[in-house]
Amino acid sequence: MKTLTTVEALRAALWHEMRRDRRVILLGEDIGVYGGAFGVTRGLLDEFGPERVINTPISEMSFTGAAIGAALAGLRPVVEIMFMDFITLAMDPLVNWAAKLRYVYDRACPLVVRTPAGGGRGYGPTHSQCFESWFFHVPGLWIAVPSTPADAAGLLRTAIRTENPVLFVEHKRLYGRKGGVSDRLPPVPFGSARIVRKGKDLTLAAWSWMVAEAEEAAQRLAEEGIEAEVLDLRTLVPLDLERLAESVRRTHRLMIVEEGVRSGGAAAEVAARVGESVFEYLDAPIQRVTTPEIPIPASPSLERAAIPNSERIVREAFRLMREFS
Amino acid sequence: MKTLTTVEALRAALWHEMRRDRRVILLGEDIGVYGGAFGVTRGLLDEFGPERVINTPISEMSFTGAAIGAALAGLRPVVEIMFMDFITLAMDPLVNWAAKLRYVYDRACPLVVRTPAGGGRGYGPTHSQCFESWFFHVPGLWIAVPSTPADAAGLLRTAIRTENPVLFVEHKRLYGRKGGVSDRLPPVPFGSARIVRKGKDLTLAAWSWMVAEAEEAAQRLAEEGIEAEVLDLRTLVPLDLERLAESVRRTHRLMIVEEGVRSGGAAAEVAARVGESVFEYLDAPIQRVTTPEIPIPASPSLERAAIPNSERIVREAFRLMREFS
Amino acid sequence: MRSRRELYLRLWLIRLFEQKVENLFAKGVLHGTTHTAIGQEAAAVGACSALGPRDVVLSTHRGHGHLIARGGDPCRMMAELFGRETGYSRGRGGSQMMADPSIGFWGSNGITGGGLPIAVGAALAFRLRKERRVALCFFGDGAANQGMFHESLNMAGLWKLPVLFLCENNGYAMSTPTAAASAVPAIAVKAAAYGMPGVTVDGNDLFAVFRAVSEARRRALRGEGPTLIECRTYRLSGHSRGDPRSYRTRAEEAAWRRRDPLRRFRAELKRQGEWDEATERAVRREAARRIAEAIRYARRSPFPDHEAMEKGVFA
């Protein structure tokens, strides 16, 4: 066990997988000498050479498409899209190719698309977005949304090893976060939520950076006598509905925390599924705590007000407990 | 009042708006001589000339971007994306430009993007998809999803006149459908759902082609003594939550019919909002009838089995009434 | 190069397959949409016969001809069009999505230009693993206006990848003449922006296409990078079913019909003294027999099982 930042954990996972399997290659903008905009691939060029750490032109659409071609040819490409906001440019190969190859052609497409998402750094409207929810609506893609260094590394290892194409969402605020990681970086299975904290009054479900906010909120709620259970979904596809339902059957209240804007977010899908499966156990409407329906503003003052944080979760939880007790 | 197909109604709306306002221009692939893949723009080139009916190269990303530029310059462009499946290529200008211009730069972007969506014609995995739900998750865009010739024309007229960018979804199966349209093609406001049929036992909410299926289902249910209320949402953004909630407060049961694949669909969002607002009135979990999590198969036999239809709605409604009565 | 008889057979197989498909759509037996390649057979057969068995081909929405040229099975193709379980994509893909990896045919596709980056990635993998293979991507004049054309050719030129970009310039993208959509309608000229050679050949001359692709393939295998090959051709049929062809004249069509690639090939065989009436009859008869067999096969095949419909989205 050692303590690593998420950047270090991700880099270690890439390093191990590239060591283990010569088919693993990396593609992306400035991932070579520069080590990627956030330093995740730093040093890998020296270690594995330019044939496997491929610095691409600024051509998100086609280097993503090329990675699909390379996957079909037997490699296991890991693509970096510098900011998730730019995945708008790579939608076609992901949606109309990668996601459909198994179903239509029965072909494996072992592709991982890593991309930093989310706000909190004052990067403004086109460098702060969360789009994982779009891909929820695209059958054929797995979606990983880790919240700790250990899970980041473990899920990335699984992502690289599966035959399915994977969207791998890395939160920018997570990069510098430290956490314990076992030396052997054990792969983490997809589809298994993590119970971050046990509780009986309320379930807080979250993913990616919002897990940290939910955890902090739960701590404060505990001080006020409210025991919130915190679930880290870890992957959206597959979704661990079972653990979610099990938790809600005990707590009778569910609050989902999502950084993305409210409408059409993954929280809605999670809410709908839980609603369908354990409706009778619910003592309160399922709550969503999300960013409001706006582009993410650059001004730190506005951005802080826009993106959910532990205070807001606490406030909303109090309201929920008060209104439906 | 006359009887028109949806194609004719849409064409008439375009014609009237182009007549009324010289700023209205059309851009798209093969919209000139050919009249568009589905004939919506047929004849408009002759009437308005190549300066206003602009046949573009196959460059979805950039002619959509160019339309945004033209909108900023004071025109009112109406773009046709030949199949909604190709909007994957135009995500960037729509998401990172059109949707943000008002909020960030306080500039009007009077752009309409018309696009045929949906299956039922055996066009296969890349020509049958519904992606309107993605745009639900993009603050700054209006979304129209008409289900009748009259609404298609009326909503299109409103779309062309608003200062907001609009995604205008035309269902392929609707094109040939006939319906009464008043001679003056009255604009239809956004954000106002239409009560297609009154009922007291159950609310069926739908949009686009699924309204026809829901209506047919309601008829059959009526024969069996179940009075379903059918709501046509007409626009997803703005969403007429009030009318939905009002209906559910009376019927206590909501079933949402969506042609898109289940996960992350707009139905989840509608369910979540209704759940939040009238939870106490619900006697049953909100149901979603959708396409399963698969690419849309080409084979007519599979496609019919995949996409929701009136029989399935009837079956699901019976199950709901039985299980939660 | 395959035997001339075999090449001639492939040309006829494509021609008859496509005619039959148009017929079945017109009669309402088949539904959905389809894009036939009548008039473009020589480019498909000429290009594919210059490839090695381990090379891969990426195709387009107009892909039937490419698949037959590569050695695809008309039975499984027809079954796919009929939406049957025995089709290339088990009825899931339809006319625009068929693949046969066993013969290096990685698929037609419904996205104009979509195959280009895939081919680049395949070539990248071949180079990395030091495999002596090339990827060939068919695309149309219309596809050359897509952003991915630019991005893909740039990467291929930059990295000198073993990929062949084969443009079937048939003069139109749907209803749009090449010159009405491309600022420089000579597609091969665009190669200059990507540091690769651009060559233009008569796409209705099978041998010319064969030679150009063979040469480009040799270059690619020598590590000298990609080539853009523009085949000037014409689709004698409509863009897709129900196309009234109001965007072009019947006279233009007639002129191109005189340059029919099958007739051209026959003339060439004659010139080389390799043609006789008996071969002609035998080839046509065999082609007709195989297409008839394909239809029988398709009709007799079962529809896909609805129970299994949700299976196979993930590994």
Place this chain on the structure above:
Amino acid sequence: MRSRRELYLRLWLIRLFEQKVENLFAKGVLHGTTHTAIGQEAAAVGACSALGPRDVVLSTHRGHGHLIARGGDPCRMMAELFGRETGYSRGRGGSQMMADPSIGFWGSNGITGGGLPIAVGAALAFRLRKERRVALCFFGDGAANQGMFHESLNMAGLWKLPVLFLCENNGYAMSTPTAAASAVPAIAVKAAAYGMPGVTVDGNDLFAVFRAVSEARRRALRGEGPTLIECRTYRLSGHSRGDPRSYRTRAEEAAWRRRDPLRRFRAELKRQGEWDEATERAVRREAARRIAEAIRYARRSPFPDHEAMEKGVFA
């Protein structure tokens, strides 16, 4: 052309603005990200001073210089960087999203290449309405590899639109040398694929840029279509804050520092006998004063009201 003094002042305004911005980020006063244009001032000022008042400019992520060159208000720019209500985007846009339509500056943007199609559409509208205006879009060498470069230039060339594509080729896209990302690193060469002239000028020579843009603008207004102008330049600072510049040598930087556009401009003025110590001091002093004022303005400005945060998404 503006007075030489005015041009010189703009160059200095950009230089000092950018230095101050780097400084404020380094000190942790400002947060987020920013891309400064130190070393590229001449291209911005040369290009913008060749435009008419009704022309429009589309900019990039590295847009401060373009906005100042177009006549933007450093106070409102600085306020935007400080996230204040008085900023160009009321704090919503930040460094990469500022616009001032009143002076025909339609915005910087965070998407590499994103401005290109917007400029094409603006030009389309100008032509349609018979307005004598052009759209100019700045973009980088890296942006030239984006699909929208291809699509946008093709449409502009095809339709002969009054748009100027101004590439600031500063040798790098972030850490990637132009030649490591573009198969043909001479950007102007690509114009040939779009039926428009491509010209290369010394981007650190304000007058050369001015002349090229003036000529291209005249062509555009004559209805002869777009021009691709490649300005060879160099960013003397890092790509964005915190860039260790490990991808290039200090020697290379020093060589370019000797070609500093401000120094070049001064030399040119001297040559023309239009320079004296007094002007130099006055210009620098005025620039410094205005930047100091901008910072004061920004600091004194209120933060945006949280209550209004959700307003203004729709008309």
